[in-house]
Amino acid sequence: MKQQRKDMKLEENEYPPGLHSQPYVTAHNMILSHATALHIYKTKYQEKQGGSIGIVLSMVWYEPLKDTVEDNSLVQSTFDFEIGWFLDPFIYGDYPNEMKKYLGPKLPTFSAKEKEKLRYGLNFIGMNYYKSLYVGRCGVSYCKVAERDGIPIGKKTPMPGRKGADVRGYLVWSLIYYFEWIHGYTLRFGIYHVDYNTQKRTPKSSAKWFKDFPQCSKITARKRR
Known part of the structure; x- marks a missing residue:
């Protein structure tokens, strides 16, 4: 043992x-x-x-x-x-x-x-x-x-299947890239692209989606009532 x-x-x-x-x-x-x-x-x-x-x-x-x-x-x-x-x-x-x-x-x-x-x-x-x-x-x-x-x-x-889940909130994984466990900065997660040399931040398509998501959710919720 x-x-x-x-x-x-x-x-x-x-x-x-x-x-x-x-x-x-x-x-x-x-x-x-x-x-x-x-x-x-x-x-x-x-x-x-x-x-x-x-x-x-x-x-x-x-x-x-x-x-x-x-x-x-x-x-x-x-x-x-x-x-x-x-x-x-x-x-x-x-x-x-x-x-x-x-x-x-x-x-x-x-x-x-x-x-x-x-x-x-x-x-x-x-x-x-x-x-x-x-x-x-x-x-x-x-x-x-x-x-x-x-x-x-x-x-x-299958992702993103969330059936049966009691969802109380929705949070983006990360705004900008971060130090990812054992992978360092070799894996890129985040809705803003970061140029590691210049530190320039460029919004990705996911940034626009996340910006619009709350408003779309409110509209959908109203329609369901």
């Missing part, structure tokens, strides 16, 4: 800056920053404004590759390292035991005062859900795959 957790931790080198301890320190500070913003809003502004504040996480749903004790355990470990890492502090006031056990001193700790602030309460939990995968032992390491015995884990959903 220790070997599979060791394999899991090696993935941290995939992301910049590629330092074993840096992702945990960075995430720790992000969590504390979010907790501070949460506390400030709920104590100073929420009663007057009547708004909600929470957290949104990107996630993948996992199923065991094989119905074995090892693969089922690995599924839970994967959830702990990917979702529990950020959600558990706000629900339970601390990181998952799995992370603490296998990362040891590499994982920062919360003070008693910080834990109290963390558990101040979330009004909602949002999920950016992209896909489902199998996770399990593959040879000497573990793997995440979309098929088992040549059969996909589920039917592919």
Whole structure:
């Protein structure tokens, strides 16, 4: 079991800056920053404004590759390292035991005062859900795959299908290009093209679409009434 957790931790080198301890320190500070913003809003502004504040996480749903004790355990470990890492502090006031056990001193700790602030309460939990995968032992390491015995884990959903989704808002992915995970600036997302040499910003066709979208939506909504 220790070997599979060791394999899991090696993935941290995939992301910049590629330092074993840096992702945990960075995430720790992000969590504390979010907790501070949460506390400030709920104590100073929420009663007057009547708004909600929470957290949104990107996630993948996992199923065991094989119905074995090892693969089922690995599924839970994967959830702990990917979702529990950020959600558990706000629900339970601390990181998952799995992370603490296998990362040891590499994982920062919360003070008693910080834990109290963390558990101040979330009004909602949002999920950016992209896909489902199998996770399990593959040879000497573990793997995440979309098929088992040549059969996909589920039917592919055509983009942009949103049927059955309770949509409360629509936000553009990004106004201008940003640093995209492990791809840096090699992948371009955004409604304004940026010339990296001159920094000139040019609106793309998607910028015009997004500008017109709210008005079109209002018209459509009125017609439906």
